[in-house]
Amino acid sequence: MIVLRNVSKVFDPHITALDDVTLSIPQGDFIFLVGHNGAGKTTLLSLLVRADQATSGVVLIGGQDLALLKGSEIPLLRRRFGIVFQDLKLFPSKTVAENVELAMQVQGCTGKRARSRAAEALALVGLEHRATFLPGNISGGERRKAAIARAIVHQPEIFIADEPTASLSPEVSWEITSLLMQINQLGITTIVSTHDRDVVDGFSRRVVALDGGRIVRDVQVGKFQENFSNATA
Amino acid sequence: MAALSYTATLFTSAVVNAWRHRTMSVITVLIVSLMMTTLGMFLVIENELSLMVASVGKRVNLIIYLEDDAPPTDVLALREELLADSRVNTVEYITKEEALERLRTYLEDDPDLLQPLLDNPLQASLEVRSDDPDYLLTQVDYLAAKRIVEDVDLPQDLVENLLQVIQIVRFLGFALGGGLGLVALFVIGSAIRLTVYARRGEIEVLRLMGASDHFIRLPFLLEGIFFGLVGALVSFVLVGASYIWVHELLQQTLSFFPVSLDATYILRLFLTLTLFGIAIGSLGSYLSVRRFLTI
Ligand SMILES: Nc1ncnc2c1ncn2[C@@H]1O[C@H](COP(=O)(O)OP(=O)(O)OP(=O)(O)O)[C@@H](O)[C@H]1O
Ligand SMILES: [Mg+2]
Numbered sequence: 001m002i003v004l005r006n007v008s009k010v011f012d013p014h015i016t017a018l019d020d021v022t023l024s025i026p027q028g029d030f031i032f033l034v035g036h037n038g039a040g041k042t043t044l045l046s047l048l049v050r051a052d053q054a055t056s057g058v059v060l061i062g063g064q065d066l067a068l069l070k071g072s073e074i075p076l077l078r079r080r081f082g083i084v085f086q087d088l089k090l091f092p093s094k095t096v097a098e099n100v101e102l103a104m105q106v107q108g109c110t111g112k113r114a115r116s117r118a119a120e121a122l123a124l125v126g127l128e129h130r131a132t133f134l135p136g137n138i139s140g141g142e143r144r145k146a147a148i149a150r151a152i153v154h155q156p157e158i159f160i161a162d163e164p165t166a167s168l169s170p171e172v173s174w175e176i177t178s179l180l181m182q183i184n185q186l187g188i189t190t191i192v193s194t195h196d197r198d199v200v201d202g203f204s205r206r207v208v209a210l211d212g213g214r215i216v217r218d219v220q221v222g223k224f225q226e227n228f229s230n231a232t233a
Numbered sequence: 234m235a236a237l238s239y240t241a242t243l244f245t246s247a248v249v250n251a252w253r254h255r256t257m258s259v260i261t262v263l264i265v266s267l268m269m270t271t272l273g274m275f276l277v278i279e280n281e282l283s284l285m286v287a288s289v290g291k292r293v294n295l296i297i298y299l300e301d302d303a304p305p306t307d308v309l310a311l312r313e314e315l316l317a318d319s320r321v322n323t324v325e326y327i328t329k330e331e332a333l334e335r336l337r338t339y340l341e342d343d344p345d346l347l348q349p350l351l352d353n354p355l356q357a358s359l360e361v362r363s364d365d366p367d368y369l370l371t372q373v374d375y376l377a378a379k380r381i382v383e384d385v386d387l388p389q390d391l392v393e394n395l396l397q398v399i400q401i402v403r404f405l406g407f408a409l410g411g412g413l414g415l416v417a418l419f420v421i422g423s424a425i426r427l428t429v430y431a432r433r434g435e436i437e438v439l440r441l442m443g444a445s446d447h448f449i450r451l452p453f454l455l456e457g458i459f460f461g462l463v464g465a466l467v468s469f470v471l472v473g474a475s476y477i478w479v480h481e482l483l484q485q486t487l488s489f490f491p492v493s494l495d496a497t498y499i500l501r502l503f504l505t506l507t508l509f510g511i512a513i514g515s516l517g518s519y520l521s522v523r524r525f526l527t528i
Binding site for chain 1: 442445
């Protein structure tokens, strides 16, 4: 269970990225986080993994108040997450398989076990045939899949994808989003931020809309379509 | 096994990192090598000089010439006193008669030379043997002041000079080695800082993936150790070759230098330089990572 209670985030000097956000996400839930540029999506996600701290309000992950975490506990918190970053952040000099293995090594799992788990994750996203390629030598869609494989290889509790379908063709966007649904079906709480109206419309899931750092809509399964354009216009 | 292969992977990536900044790496390795070669040279010189002192010292007897009227009990008491110190190996009492006998043996071929002697002109003496010429040196004045002692003789000059040279060599070695050591630390630190800077994006990602400090720092530590090890290897080749060369030169030119080439010393030299390289490499990278890799 993820709980945000009256969370605000103010960047210096006075940019309010999040404004009194209250939100709870039960274990195993799937949500789309929508909003236009600068709405606060990335900021919200970064608070969950303690990449940043709320200016005010409380962020709880599984009942644990992130403001009270000690420095040494932060890596342990982050290992419970799998993150696909907006800019992917794959290591360009490592092969796809090595990139995925790295996520296992970070968890303290090395050698054969890390390799076989990486192979499994690559198989899940359908990227076995690109295992030995460098990220620079595969397509944009394949790079997303590689980043997804890296984010799920250690079987996280919570999966976060920040704009995983940006600037992809509709077909590939669809394929990627289906993959995210599949991951959610493994029981992993899944939070996907997106701009992509077609994706949100096509998959009837809970939608949380941000605008100027405020939650302007929080709509359960399938009731969102007619309001989407208002929220993001 | 898994951890070992992982460390090997990390070490490989440390080498790859070093390769990415070839110019900086080459400069780093050169300076570290220079520093360690200097240090190694001083170690070798110090070792050779100590061997020299030891081999000269073994031949050195401190000779205490006794007054003719010295009572034998006092002489024996002095002998006991000298023997009481563990640094003294033997003390031999040479009476006037024995001294004359020695001279006779020495002049065997020319006995006529001693004919005109009516009285024995030689003095009784105590011959002190020690492996520690330094100690003997400190005893000269004390012994000379004794009533039963007429004179004390120590072939001081050579030993004293050697000991002085060793002091100077040690001092220079420490000063130069220490100064260059600081430079090497700084240079290794700068090289690591470059890598930290080049990899700051990756470090950020690793953090967000939940990597521990230890996990993030290890590759940099290995890179520092890599620099130290390469420096150690280069300096070992240079210093080892000079050691063999100097040693043989000394053996040829100095008759009293009987010590043959010592394989265990070469091994010790190798270990010393290697350990020193590892130490300076890891310290340099540790300090740099602590400063430039803020957690
Ligand atoms: N480190 C920061 N320092 C100052 N302002 C920031 C910082 N990070 C974000 N902001 C500001 O906070 C607001 C929200 O940014 P955020 O990145 O969360 O938006 P977003 O919804 O992810 O946008 P996008 O769709 O473009 O990714 C923006 O006005 C942004 O300029
Ligand atoms: Mg964003």
